[in-house]
Amino acid sequence: MGSVHIQxxxxxxxKVEMRRAQIVAAAVKLFIKKGFHPTTTREIAKASGLSTGLLYEYVQSKEDILFLVCRHIHEEVETRVEGSLTETGQGSQRLREAIWSLFTAIDSMPDEVLLIYQESKSLPKDFLSEVLGKESEITGIFETLIYEGIADSSLDVDENAVPILAHQIVVTGQMWAFRRWALRDVDFHTFAKVQVDSLMHACGNRVS
Structure with missing residues (x-):
């Protein structure tokens, strides 16, 4: 749990969890379609099946809703990545599986991933800090896996490079959301295979 608490x-x-899930589901669609600022809380309430007054029983502001949306998207990505990890196997194998899972998650929700980076700047400072912290947690999964690979000798890379490589993995996955306009003639499998092979090579993969 983070330090931010939505009143x-x-x-x-x-009941709070159920209603907020409704609010988030509606807000995601509206924010993607219209953007954060043009979307009104009245529109979110209507799309959620709630009155505006009832919506304010579960959140205090539109910024609360944006924070919940960002947290939901990050948690969905993190859950998919962690769920892909096998309990056994070399670090390099687990790393490759996690990268594929990250890319697959982003492929299934590119608009949501883009939404975080387009709209999170509108969050209050403490909210934004927590959103960025969740991003760091996801990056940390890949740091841990690279260190595991170094420890079991399935990866051969300078430990000083590990944080950079972990960020490179996450940013490369996000490219599929950010650069869709330029990659419209490239299918996802081709993109993912090229990038995963390149990233594994950068991480000193010793296992084919």
């Missing part, structure tokens, strides 16, 4: 006037945690 709610409703005391039932399950």
């Amino acid at each position: 709610s006037n409703v005391k039932d945690p399950k």
